[in-house]
Every structure is written in structure tokens, then in C-alpha cells.
Amino acid sequence: MNEETTQKLGIVVSGSLTQGVEVRLDGSASVEDMAVGRYVTIEGQKRRFFGMITDVSLGFTDQRLSLTPPDTSDPLMAEVLAGTSIYGTLHVLPMLTIGTDASLEGPQPVKTVPSHYSTVNAASQQDVELVFGEEDERKFYIGTPLDMETKICLNLEELVKRSNGIFGKSGTGKTFLTRLLLIGMLQKSTAVNLVFDMHNEYGWEGTSEGHRKVKALKQLFPSSVAVFTLDEESSRRRKVQTDFVVRIGYDEIEPEDIALLRQTLNLTEASVQAVYQLARAFGNKKWIEKTLELEDGEETAELLNRLNIHEATFGNLRRGLETIRRLPFLVPKSPDNTVSRILEYLDRGINVVLEFGRYTDVTAYILVANLLTRRIYARYRDRTEQAMGEDTPTPHPLVITIEEAHKFLNPEVSSQTIFGTIAREMRKYNVTLLVIDQRPGGIDTEVMSQLGTKLTCLLDSEKDIDSVLAGVSGKNELKSVLAKLESKQQALIFGHAVPMPIVVRTREYGSAESYKSFGLVSQADVKKKAEKDIEELWGQ
Amino acid sequence: MDRIGEVIEASTTELAAQCYELYGVPPLGSLVKTADSSLELYGIVCNAVTTSLEPGRRPIARGKDEPSEEAIYRSNPQLTKLLRSEFNALMVGHRKDGKLYHYLPPAPARIHSFVYLCPPEEVKEFSQSFGFLNILVNAHLDISTDELIAAALRQMSRAHQERHAFLVTAGKELATLLSGRFDQLKSVLGRLKE
Ligand SMILES: Nc1ncnc2c1ncn2[C@@H]1O[C@H](COP(=O)(O)OP(=O)(O)OP(=O)(O)O)[C@@H](O)[C@H]1O
Ligand SMILES: [Mg+2]
Numbered sequence: 001m002n003e004e005t006t007q008k009l010g011i012v013v014s015g016s017l018t019q020g021v022e023v024r025l026d027g028s029a030s031v032e033d034m035a036v037g038r039y040v041t042i043e044g045q046k047r048r049f050f051g052m053i054t055d056v057s058l059g060f061t062d063q064r065l066s067l068t069p070p071d072t073s074d075p076l077m078a079e080v081l082a083g084t085s086i087y088g089t090l091h092v093l094p095m096l097t098i099g100t101d102a103s104l105e106g107p108q109p110v111k112t113v114p115s116h117y118s119t120v121n122a123a124s125q126q127d128v129e130l131v132f133g134e135e136d137e138r139k140f141y142i143g144t145p146l147d148m149e150t151k152i153c154l155n156l157e158e159l160v161k162r163s164n165g166i167f168g169k170s171g172t173g174k175t176f177l178t179r180l181l182l183i184g185m186l187q188k189s190t191a192v193n194l195v196f197d198m199h200n201e202y203g204w205e206g207t208s209e210g211h212r213k214v215k216a217l218k219q220l221f222p223s224s225v226a227v228f229t230l231d232e233e234s235s236r237r238r239k240v241q242t243d244f245v246v247r248i249g250y251d252e253i254e255p256e257d258i259a260l261l262r263q264t265l266n267l268t269e270a271s272v273q274a275v276y277q278l279a280r281a282f283g284n285k286k287w288i289e290k291t292l293e294l295e296d297g298e299e300t301a302e303l304l305n306r307l308n309i310h311e312a313t314f315g316n317l318r319r320g321l322e323t324i325r326r327l328p329f330l331v332p333k334s335p336d337n338t339v340s341r342i343l344e345y346l347d348r349g350i351n352v353v354l355e356f357g358r359y360t361d362v363t364a365y366i367l368v369a370n371l372l373t374r375r376i377y378a379r380y381r382d383r384t385e386q387a388m389g390e391d392t393p394t395p396h397p398l399v400i401t402i403e404e405a406h407k408f409l410n411p412e413v414s415s416q417t418i419f420g421t422i423a424r425e426m427r428k429y430n431v432t433l434l435v436i437d438q439r440p441g442g443i444d445t446e447v448m449s450q451l452g453t454k455l456t457c458l459l460d461s462e463k464d465i466d467s468v469l470a471g472v473s474g475k476n477e478l479k480s481v482l483a484k485l486e487s488k489q490q491a492l493i494f495g496h497a498v499p500m501p502i503v504v505r506t507r508e509y510g511s512a513e514s515y516k517s518f519g520l521v522s523q524a525d526v527k528k529k530a531e532k533d534i535e536e537l538w539g540q
Numbered sequence: 541m542d543r544i545g546e547v548i549e550a551s552t553t554e555l556a557a558q559c560y561e562l563y564g565v566p567p568l569g570s571l572v573k574t575a576d577s578s579l580e581l582y583g584i585v586c587n588a589v590t591t592s593l594e595p596g597r598r599p600i601a602r603g604k605d606e607p608s609e610e611a612i613y614r615s616n617p618q619l620t621k622l623l624r625s626e627f628n629a630l631m632v633g634h635r636k637d638g639k640l641y642h643y644l645p646p647a648p649a650r651i652h653s654f655v656y657l658c659p660p661e662e663v664k665e666f667s668q669s670f671g672f673l674n675i676l677v678n679a680h681l682d683i684s685t686d687e688l689i690a691a692a693l694r695q696m697s698r699a700h701q702e703r704h705a706f707l708v709t710a711g712k713e714l715a716t717l718l719s720g721r722f723d724q725l726k727s728v729l730g731r732l733k734e
Contacts, residue, residue: 027712061715061719061720061722062720064722064723065722070722070726074729075704076704076707076708076729076732076733077729079708080712080714080715080729083712084712085715085719085725
């Protein structure tokens with residue numbers, strides 16, 4: 001097999017395909033060296049299986065051993081009992097078969113279980129490499145398994161074909177993981193990114209623990225990243241090189257945008273209805289301005305009466321709209337069309353990060369992200385449809401990153417928002433989402449089920465764990481793995497972009513070496529280089 | 541090889557031997573062997589007695605006026621002729637055509653076969669495999685099987701350099717045989733200390 005000395009852990013004693021197999025540990029292997037999330041290989045008679053430890057437990061052959069524990073300070077007693085009368089068991093979920101001659105046959109999903117008493121070994125580096133592949137022009141190194149140095153790679157070309165999610169409670173490493181993934185997409189896929197950057201951590205620089213600064217995308221890949229900002233002053237103070245200052249005009253806000261803000265603006269259902277009526281009365285472009293201009297008096301009262309809007313409802317709506325009006329990046333009329341500018345960059349293969357500066361409250365975030373996405377999506381849809389009909393080039397696949405995803409995708413609103421639409425339709429128009437959330441339980445289950453690949457850091461609420469793992473085979477087993485992740489920089493990854501669920505220690509990010517390890521080439525540079533090579537080949 | 545006695549009674553599972561020397565019995569649990577033309581038979585000493593030569597006649601106390609116990613024997617030299625020592629061995633294996641088997645021999649020992657105490661090398665060879673433990677565990681004896689198993693393992697362990705390792709391996713074997721009977725396992729392991 002291989003030259004490395006494989007560590008024998010034990011033998012298979014029972015199990016099933018759906019539930020996984022029980023492995024009885026040898027006396028020489030200590031339960032305390034086992035950990036959920038580790039990989040093992042099982043040497044079946046006909047094939048090798050590759051699996052993950054999902055539980056570790058203690059067993060007895062005699063119930064009395066638990067009632068009157070033996071004196072294990074006696075070394076003979078302790079040694080004799082270990083592995084015989086008292087023993088450790090592993091619960092292993094076989095995930096793949098890796099063939100007896102691995103070079104002939106790639107990993108295949110399991111369709112059976114290894115036979116009784118098959119030997120179980122700790123997986124070797126080679127085994128892991130065989131399953132997860134090596135870094136190449138499509139595969140991006142995202143982390144290492146828990147007890148090895150082998151690189152685990154994600155197939156990013158595959159990943160961006162669907163919407164994906166990054167989850168984990170606060171401080172577990174979602175932002176770091178997202179940054180890595182964005183770099184991965186920038187380097188290894190043909191997709192471009194649009195990031196709604198609520199806390200200003202993806203464009204120019206972010207912070208790590210202890211207020212250490214870490215570089216973000218534009219510092220590392222200046223020619224493939226543009227930073228747009230909603231808060232010029234904040235960006236300038238942070239010495240960010242921005243490419244464009246975003247202003248949103250009242251005329252760009254549509255009734256749906258307000259509907260999405262119902263909760264954050266404390267609007268009643270009736271107020272939301274009123275919005276649609278006012279928009280019909282004043283026109284989609286003018287309604288906010290006109291509504292805010294309404295003065296108390298006869299005329300207004302008459303209008304409201306005509307539109308069948310109650311006075312209290314109007315008061316409620318007014319207060320909500322005032323909150324919006326106070327957002328400093330809003331202007332009565334948008335001076336430059338932000339959407340076109342963003343598309344211009346995206347078309348050139350340049351990734352766009354929109355910083356929110358000091359406007360970190362959710363109202364601003366939801367409003368802007370929804371409004372811009374809706375319109376960018378519409379343009380993508382038109383162009384994709386056109387491309388299908390007329391043989392024009394399709395736009396670059398677009399990945400839109402949003403945080404606090406449950407605000408856009410909770411069951412109440414997900415059917416109405418553009419994000420719900422995008423999540424559901426799986427790249428029909430070349431647009432997918434990367435959703436980041438610390439409370440995935442708040443996201444519509446239908447949307448969750450559409451996510452292709454999920455990367456989840458530690459979660460501890462039952463509801464969140466259930467929602468992330470819904471519909472995954474081996475759910476109960478993965479549950480215990482997920483709940484036992486370390487509180488930082490570890491993630492469970494499963495779905496389309498990986499052959500089987502894996503737990504990784506996320507690749508280190510933030511040190512000089514870590515930046516160097518990216519090689520600092522982007523897909524755009526590669527293309528440029530290729531074009532240049534072609535030019536040189538043919539001469540001028 | 542140490543010739544210690546002669547078979548005086550034999551069955552498939554057990555033999556009884558009389559010692560050549562009064563009190564010359566091998567220790568409890570030691571490995572003994574006897575042979576006929578084609579077979580060597582191994583047994584583990586499981587019992588020993590010293591009795592009067594004539595059945596039914598019990599010795600009488602003689603030491604009232606003697607200064608020491610040895611003096612009793614000195615003043616009554618006939619005693620060593622009137623008393624005899626015997627031991628029983630449980631059959632645990634045999635050797636045929638040079639090969640060791642850790643299960644019962646096809647035929648019992650013959651009367652008057654000589655009985656030898658096995659030297660350490662032979663004990664070591666015999667105890668490479670623990671098939672015999674099963675016979676001990678299932679034996680019906682006057683003494684407790686726990687006692688016998690422990691005695692046998694103690695004896696055998698002396699022939700091994702890595703005494704502890706030997707006992708651990710034997711212990712694990714026993715733990716499997718006695719699975720579900722932890723009290724018995726504990727009682728045996730507790731008797732292995734010396
Ligand atoms: N891959 C990594 N390399 C280096 N440090 C990391 C990595 N992942 C996480 N960390 C450490 O963990 C800390 C928290 O990570 P991060 O800011 O990504 O958490 P988060 O899940 O985004 O939290 P929040 O929900 O509060 O935004 C970081 O400040 C950093 O110190
Ligand atoms: Mg974060």
C-alpha cells in the first residue's frame with residue numbers, strides 16, 4: 001500500500017450504510033487520541049473506504065464494570081482491561097470508497113459498508129490528498145484537516161455555480177473565511193464579486209484579534225478590486241483608496257425596498273400597503289420626495305382620505321421615511337448612476353467591494369444592498385436573455401456577498417426579495433449569492449436547501465445547527481461534529497464543492513507569509529498574461 | 541529433566557501421580573509432563589495430598605516429647621515409608637510429532653509412566669499460546685479455578701523475561717474468555733501479584 005506506517009485503530013464490529021459503522025478500538029489506541037472530525041480508512045475485503053469519525057464512546061462487556069469500577073491504579077488491571085473488558089468505540093461514517101488501486105479509480109460515493117472486522121486505520125496524508133485533490137488552477141487551498149498538514153482544497157469553479165453560505169456564531173471566523181473565499185474566487189474562478197461590506201473589512205483592511213490590522217482584497221490585488229464607499233469621510237480617515245463614492249437618490253427607492261424594511265423601521269402592515277398606494281399616486285420615482293413634502297392640512301387629509309390611508313398609518317410611515325431621509329448618503333436625485341458604474345467594473349472583471357463606512361445599522365444595509373442588487377440583477381437578466389437569443393457574450397458570473405443574511409432571507413420576506421429569487425433560481429441569470437450569517441436558523445428553509453456548499457464555523461443553538469444541516473445525509477453524526485468545533489478558525493464544509501463533509505482548520509490569514517502564499521496572481525492577471533502571450537506569439 | 545514421580549491413575553482429563561520423595565510435590569500450577577511412545581502429555585498441577593500409605597489408617601501425633609519437628613522423623617525413620625505424597629495434574633495439551641497442541645490428548649497417560657517437571661524453556665514454549673486457559677476456566681475441580689489459573693500463570697510468568705508483558709497478554713486473553721464475568725477476572729488478576 002504505502003510506505004508510511006499506518007496507525008491501526010481497531011476493527012469494524014457493526015453498523016449500517018445509513019447510520020455508519022461502529023469500530024471497536026484496539027487496546028493500544030487511546031480513546032483520548034481520537035477526535036470527531038478526523039478521517040479514517042477502512043480496509044474492506046474488496047475496497048477501501050474513507051470516512052470520518054463522528055462519535056467516540058466507551059463500552060463495557062460487563063455492566064458491573066460501571067457499577068463497581070475496578071482498581072485501575074493497578075497497572076496490570078488497567079492494561080488488561082483496556083481494549084478487552086472496557087474499550088473505546090468510534091462511530092465512523094463511511095463517505096467514499098477509494099478503490100484498491102486508487103490511481104485507476106477516483107473516489108466514489110459509498111453504496112455499502114465494509115465487512116465485519118475490517119481493519120480501521122487513521123487516514124494517511126496520501127489518502128486525504130487522494131480525496132480532496134491538490135491545489136491547482138481551479139482548486140483553492142482553504143485549510144487543513146484537524147490532525148494533518150495536508151491541504152484541503154475547494155473546487156471554486158464548481159462552488160460558484162450555486163449560491164453558498166458561511167455560518168458561525170460571532171467571533172468564530174466567518175469574516176476571515178469569507179475573505180479567503182473571495183480571494184479564492186478572484187484567483188481560481190471566472191466569477192466576479194460584489195461585496196456589500198457592512199463593517200468595512202473586505203475592501204482595504206480588516207482587523208484581527210488584538211486590533212492587529214490585516215490586509216484585505218484591494219491591498220493584495222489592486223488591479224482586480226475596486227472599493228466603492230457610501231461614506232467618503234470614513235474611508236478617507238481610514239486611508240482607503242476608494243474608486244467611487246456611492247449616492248442613492250430617493251428616486252431609486254421603490255416600494256419593495258420599504259417593504260423589506262418593515263421590521264427595522266417598525267412599520268405596520270398597513271403602512272406598507274400605504275407605500276404602494278402612494279407610489280401609485282405619485283409615481284415610482286417621486287413618491288418618497290412627495291410623501292415627505294406633504295404638509296399637515298386640508299389637502300393632505302383629503303389625499304389620504306382618497307387613498308384610504310388612516311392618519312395613524314400615515315404617521316407611522318412618516319416616521320419610518322424620516323429615518324431613511326436621515327441617511328447621509330441619500331440625496332433627492334442620484335447624481336451618477338451607481339448601478340451602471342458597478343456593472344462597468346464587473347464587466348471588466350474587477351471585483352467591487354461596497355463599504356458602508358459609519359452607516360453600520362441594518363436599515364442602511366438592507367436598503368442599499370436590496371436596491372442595488374435588484375437593479376444589477378435586472379440588468380444581468382436582460383443581458384443573459386439577450387445572450388441566449390443573439391449570441392452575444394454572457395456577462396461574467398456574478399457572486400453577491402451579503403452579511404446578516406437572515407434579514408433578507410427570513411421566511412417572511414424571502415419570497416418577496418430579490419435575494420430570495422436569486423437563491424432559488426440557481427444561477428439562471430449568472431448571479432449567485434454568498435450569504436454570511438450568524439443565525440442561519442432565521443433563514444428560510446427553502447433558501448437554505450438551495451445553497452450548494454455550506455461552510456460553517458461553530459454554532460451552538462439547536463435551531464441554527466438544525467437549519468444548516470437540514471437535508472444532509474448523516475445529519476445526526478455531523479451535528480456532533482459541528483457542535484464540537486473549536487471556537488475559532490475551524491469550519492465544517494459540505495456540499496457541492498467537496499466530495500464529502502470535512503472539518504478544516506481554516507488557512508491562516510493575516511501574516512506576511514499568508515499573503516505571500518496566495519502567489520498574488522488573479523484570474524484577470526492570468527488572462528492578461530495569456531493575451532500578451534498570444535500577442536507575442538503572433539507578433540505585432 | 542526433573543523426574544518427580546509416576547502415574548498411578550489416569551483419565552482423559554486428569555492424572556494422579558505418586559512422588560518419589562515424601563513431600564516432593566511440584567508447586568501448584570506448575571507444568572508437568574509424561575510421555576508414552578508416540579505422545580507427550582502436558583498437565584498443570586491442580587492438587588496435591590500427603591497421606592498414610594495404608595488407606596484408613598491415620599498417623600498419630602508423636603511429637604509431645606520431641607524438641608523439634610525434624611526430631612520426630614529422626615526418631616521414627618519408618619515414617620517416610622508409611623507416608624506418601626501424591627499430586628493431580630489437569631491435562632492441558634500434548635505434543636505429537638514434535639508439534640504442540642493446546643487441547644486434550646487423544647488418550648490418557650499410561651500407569652507407571654514417569655512424570656517430569658518441565659524446565660523453564662519448555663514452559664516458555666508451551667505458554668506462547670493460551671489455548672489451555674479455556675480448559676482451566678471450564679474445569680470442575682476441588683479447588684477454585686480462579687486459584688488454579690492464577691497459580692499457573694504465576695508459575696509460567698517466571699519462565700518469561702518480560703514477566704509483566706506476559707501477564708498482560710494472558711490477562712487480555714482471560715478477559716475475553718471471562719467477558720461478562722468481571723468478578724472472576726478481577727479475582728484472578730488480583731492473585732497474579734507476587
Ligand atoms: N483563518 C484565520 N487566520 C487567522 N486568524 C483567524 C482566522 N480565522 C479566525 N481568526 C481569528 O478569529 C477572530 C474572529 O474571526 P472573524 O472576525 O472572522 O469572526 P466572525 O465570525 O466574522 O465574527 P463576527 O460575527 O463578530 O463578525 C479574528 O479576529 C482572528 O483573530
Ligand atoms: Mg465578521
